[in-house]
Structure formats: structure tokens, C-alpha cells
Amino acid sequence: MGFLDGIRASKSQSNNKSKPPNNHFVAKDIVFNVDYLEKRFSDCSDIVFRKIKSNHKTNKDTIVLVFTDGLVEGMSINDGIIKQINLYSQIYNSKKINIDLLQNLLLVNEINRSNNFDEIIENILSGNTALFLEGSDEALILNTRGWESRAVEESSVESVIRGSKDAFVENIRTNTALIRRKLKDPNLKVKDLKVGSRSNTSIAVVYIGDITNQQLLNYVVNKLEEIEIDGIFDSGYIEQLLEENTYSLFPQMQVTERPDKVCANLLEGRMAILVDGSPDALILPIGFIQLFQSPGDYYERLVFANFVRLIRFFGFIIATTFPAIYVAITTFHQEILPTDFVLDIAKSRVEVPFPPIIEVLLMEGTIELLREASDRLPIKIGQTIGIVGAIVIGDAAVRANIVSPTMVVVIAITVIGSYIFPHFSTSYTMRFIRIPMILMAATFGAFGIIITWTWLIYHLCSLNSFGFAYLSPFAPSNLVDMKDAAIRAPLFGLKTRPIPTPKGKKSRK
Structure with missing residues (x-):
């Protein structure tokens, strides 16, 4: 008889527990929680249910970890969670463990609580670990993400002779970190969204709060939230779903793999969209003239x-x-x-x-x-x-x-x-x-x-x-913005941001 089967057997003999009325929420009965997840994850061999006895004398404080094999970092689970629980159990064997104690005990850099199964399942499939404790109607969501990813390397399609050689990769957090390294500004905002009813793809809208046009930001965020599609697997999906002139031969967003190019455009009041799983960032709004500009032009x-x-x-x-x-x-x-x-x-x-x-x-x-x-x-x-x-x-x-x-x-x-x-x-x-x-x-x-x-x-x-x-600064004509159009002025002459930003703000690329 397995460990969880033993719990189920002991629970069936007890009459003082009742099933919750709504099975979309976590119950205090750990057997119910495990049964619910096993049904939702039926025929999913990569979903692991890891059992832990927090008290060796009784099964009352049973703990179950649920995570996706291949999306988690094993060291975080073994050393930061299981080892800490076992160590506490050996030292304080008779002491009852609770959810508040666990939240302070575990060595994980990010811990959240949730009682909603849909949210918990989404986190499990995103690489987090869900911890269920007997007697608690909340689960701990532990950040244990650690899948294999490509190392940061030089862009193969946007190489420059002089300038940084790093490029975006498929990990969205690595990409936001590359931007943060270059723009150490607390006004640099990263707004996370989920798009795709089945893929639940993470999308980050990156902008500088005191520069970006707020009406444009709200419009883009609303358009992203209104997207109805099963799955998003690349930034190309977002580009096609957001663009207003679908049949135009000219792109209305710029695609780039370079963090320095994204940072330069953020300082001009534009915003960038990053998609988890894609090494390409989308920059918007853009003009025709930007298709001819390269980061190397400023280096x-x-x-x-x-x-x-x-x-x-x-x-x-x-x-x-x-x-x-x-x-x-x-x-x-x-x-x-x-x-x-x-x-x-x-x-x-x-x-x-x-x-x-x-x-x-x-x-x-x-x-x-x-x-x-x-x-x-x-x-x-x-x-x-x-x-x-x-x-x-x-x-x-x-x-x-x-x-x-x-x-x-x-x-x-x-x-x-x-x-x-x-x-x-x-x-x-x-x-x-x-x-x-x-x-x-x-x-x-x-x-x-x-x-x-x-x-x-x-x-x-x-x-x-x-x-x-799209044809700005030529149509409509804007002499100030023409300093960085067909040809650029010296860097000390580029003192104002282009039209898409609040008037009067100054910038230097």
C-alpha cells in the first residue's frame, strides 16, 4: 500500500472530515486535494506527486509536493524544501507544523499562497511547485523554475561590428534581465500578462513609466487582454494579432533580438513586447525610417x-x-x-x-x-x-x-x-x-x-x-525629428524625444 493510499484508508475511517462544496478550491482534506489533481493530471506522466511526512509519529501533518518534471530545478526542491522539512521534523518531532511556519521555513526565493485550483494548476505547468499541507485550505506556490535554456550569445541576424554582442533568448526572465542590466531605472516597468487559453504563454510589456504615452500603453494592454486564441508560441502571433493594417507589406512593429536596441527605443517613449519562448522582441510604435536604423549607427x-x-x-x-x-x-x-x-x-x-x-x-x-x-x-x-x-x-x-x-x-x-x-x-x-x-x-x-x-x-x-x-518625420513634417531620420545629427544634438512621447521630454540615445 502506497503512502497516499494509506492516508486515504485512514481518512475513510474518520467521519469528522467533510468534502468542500466547491471542488475548484483547496480543501483542508489533503486526500481530496490530491484526488482532484490526479484527475486533472490523468495520463500526465511528467507530473510528480512527492510525499513527505512532516511528523514521523502520525500522518496528520502530511505534506505533498506537486510539480512538473523537466520544468523545475531539482536542487531547489531537494535542498530548499524537502531537506528543510525533514530537518525540522527530526528536531521538533512532536511539534505541529502549519502553513505559516512552512512559509518561513522553506529556502525558496519566492513563495505565494493560493486556494484556487485553476491558479495552482497554471503555476504547476509553469515550473512552480505546489505544496499541500494536511489541515490547510491554502497551498503554497514555490518558485522552483529551472528548465534547460539556450545561453545568451550573439545575434545571428542583427550582428554589429562595434557594440554589445548579447542577444535575447527564449527565456522571458533572462530577456527582462538583459534589459534591466542596461536600464537601471526604477521607472522601467515590466507588466506581465497571460495570453492563450491553453498555452497560457507569459508576455511582458516593457516600458518606462514617466516617458511612455499612457493612452498608448492602455490601448496595447487592452488589445493583448482581448486576444482569444488557444496558443501563442512566438512573438509573430502577437505581431499579427495586434497590427491594424493586416494586408500592408510594411511592418507596423519592429522585430529585434538586441537588448540595446530595445533600450534605445524605450528611452524614446516606445514600448517593447516580450513573449516567453521567443528570442524576438516587438517594438511599437515605429515609423518607416526605423527600418533603416541599426544600433551600430550610434556606436x-x-x-x-x-x-x-x-x-x-x-x-x-x-x-x-x-x-x-x-x-x-x-x-x-x-x-x-x-x-x-x-x-x-x-x-x-x-x-x-x-x-x-x-x-x-x-x-x-x-x-x-x-x-x-x-x-x-x-x-x-x-x-x-x-x-x-x-x-x-x-x-x-x-x-x-x-x-x-x-x-x-x-x-x-x-x-x-x-x-x-x-x-x-x-x-x-x-x-x-x-x-x-x-x-x-x-x-x-x-x-x-x-x-x-x-x-x-x-x-x-x-x-x-x-x-x-508611419512616414513621420517627413509626413507630417517635423524638422526637430529629422535630426535622426535619413541621416543623424551628432549625439550631443539629439536632445529631444520623437513625437510619440510627451512634449518637451529630453533624451539622448
Whole structure:
């Protein structure tokens, strides 16, 4: 007969105990509590029920620990809980133990009480340990979280030459600690929420209380609390559920793995959303200009930083328009090029059976296939496929007269231009803009490119990120904020925060 079975047997012989009327709350009868949890956790082999005798003479002060194997730190349970109870029991064998005594006796850094089974179960599944004591209608929630996690290391998608090399990991508390290390400000607030009816994913909204716009904060928190979904497994879920313009090609939140980037944006009055299990933080609200900014822009000297930022803007034009310009010129506007250059292009296309638009679409499709294949394969094989595949296929396509050499050069420069942005996800926007730009260029020539750019600028002017103009500080115009737009002013000149913050507050990045 097991230990708990023995308790049940002794309880069945006693008539002075009664079952509680509401089984959603903890009872003083430990047998009832254990039975209830065993039913809720039926067929859950990773849920451990650890029995302890706090009094070796009688079973009246029986203690049961309930925790999830793999989510707890064994040392905390063994040394901080079980060892302390056994030591007390050996010294004071005849002394009755109670819940207040346990709360002061256990060596655990965080102890809470709860009498609600739903709350207790949520804590057990989050890595905490629930302690039930015979005769107590409350359980102790002990912080024993200690699962395996990835160590803090350099970001693989947002690397900088000069600057810190730490990046967020999948543990939300590690991520908030990385922010706290850089911003030792008591006004730095971390508001915890639970999202997902079944996953109960922990989400942290990080902001600086005396800087962040309170109306914006309340709006975002309310939107998060209104989310109805079974599970949240990455920050991408939150991004899609919060954004107001779902079908826009431009992101309304910025994704980053860098704590220093989050801290800089917090000081500008923005807020960050961290999701447990995701190494990416969401920054909001943002503007179009932020897609071109990198933490390295503020770590390098002024001239070099501005040169690199202007290169990014040039890369944006190349990534979105260069193939369309080639199609427009070769199809409609050959006269704008020097005669010798036009003849060279014509010679390279003599044996190509397809018009320029087909050439471009074939090459774009091939590049996308190679890009997707290299992402899905193991790292070493993927890099080989991406480099070797592009060279081999490009050379073979030229030799087979499927595309012209000039087209291969144009596509190669375009692909390079789409990868110079600080974060990889921005390249998706550039790649999708190219397609309608190419089609319009093939249909209307240079006028098609102008029409597409007019639509893009109109869309950017009408777009907003949580109520703030997406194209600010250009539309609406704000000369003060332009000190850190296309190019940045010296650090001593960046004295005011941008528009999303209370007027007059000063900041230095």
C-alpha cells in the first residue's frame, strides 16, 4: 500500500472530515486535494506527486509536493524544501507544523499562497511547485523554475561590428534581465500578462513609466487582454494579432533580438513586447525610417554612420526598382542609354527567346527557390546550395540562352541590395514590392514605375503604427525629428524625444 493510499484508508475511517462544496478550491482534506489533481493530471506522466511526512509519529501533518518534471530545478526542491522539512521534523518531532511556519521555513526565493485550483494548476505547468499541507485550505506556490535554456550569445541576424554582442533568448526572465542590466531605472516597468487559453504563454510589456504615452500603453494592454486564441508560441502571433493594417507589406512593429536596441527605443517613449519562448522582441510604435536604423549607427562616428545609413537607402531603391528599370529601358526607353551600351545589351539578348519581363520573372523565381531551399536545409549544406546553386544555375542559364548576362548582373545586384537592412524580415517587403513594380514597368514603362512609387508613397502616408504617422518625420513634417531620420545629427544634438512621447521630454540615445 502506497503512502497516499494509506492516508486515504485512514481518512475513510474518520467521519469528522467533510468534502468542500466547491471542488475548484483547496480543501483542508489533503486526500481530496490530491484526488482532484490526479484527475486533472490523468495520463500526465511528467507530473510528480512527492510525499513527505512532516511528523514521523502520525500522518496528520502530511505534506505533498506537486510539480512538473523537466520544468523545475531539482536542487531547489531537494535542498530548499524537502531537506528543510525533514530537518525540522527530526528536531521538533512532536511539534505541529502549519502553513505559516512552512512559509518561513522553506529556502525558496519566492513563495505565494493560493486556494484556487485553476491558479495552482497554471503555476504547476509553469515550473512552480505546489505544496499541500494536511489541515490547510491554502497551498503554497514555490518558485522552483529551472528548465534547460539556450545561453545568451550573439545575434545571428542583427550582428554589429562595434557594440554589445548579447542577444535575447527564449527565456522571458533572462530577456527582462538583459534589459534591466542596461536600464537601471526604477521607472522601467515590466507588466506581465497571460495570453492563450491553453498555452497560457507569459508576455511582458516593457516600458518606462514617466516617458511612455499612457493612452498608448492602455490601448496595447487592452488589445493583448482581448486576444482569444488557444496558443501563442512566438512573438509573430502577437505581431499579427495586434497590427491594424493586416494586408500592408510594411511592418507596423519592429522585430529585434538586441537588448540595446530595445533600450534605445524605450528611452524614446516606445514600448517593447516580450513573449516567453521567443528570442524576438516587438517594438511599437515605429515609423518607416526605423527600418533603416541599426544600433551600430550610434556606436560609430558620425561620418561613417551616416554613410552606412545612406547606403541602406540606396539599397532600398536598388532592391525595389532596379529590375523594373531594366525592363522599362530595354522594352520602351532604349534611347536614354548611350548607343554603345544599347548595342551591347542588344547583342547579349540576340539569342534569348524571351522578352525582358519573362527573363526577370524566371530569375526572380529561381532566386526565391534557392533562397527557400537554403533556409530549410542544414546550415552548412544550405550555404553551399545558396552559393554554388546561384553560380551554377546562372552560368547554365546564360549558356543555354535562357537569360542574358546583363539580366544575371541586374538580379545579383538586386538580391545584394535586399540584404543590407538591419533585420532580415525587412527584406520580405522589398521582395514583394519588386513584383508589381516589374509588371507595371513591362506594361507602361517608366510611367508604370512612377505610378507604382506614387501608390507606395500614398500608402506610406496613410499608414500608421498604433495611431502614429508611419512616414513621420517627413509626413507630417517635423524638422526637430529629422535630426535622426535619413541621416543623424551628432549625439550631443539629439536632445529631444520623437513625437510619440510627451512634449518637451529630453533624451539622448
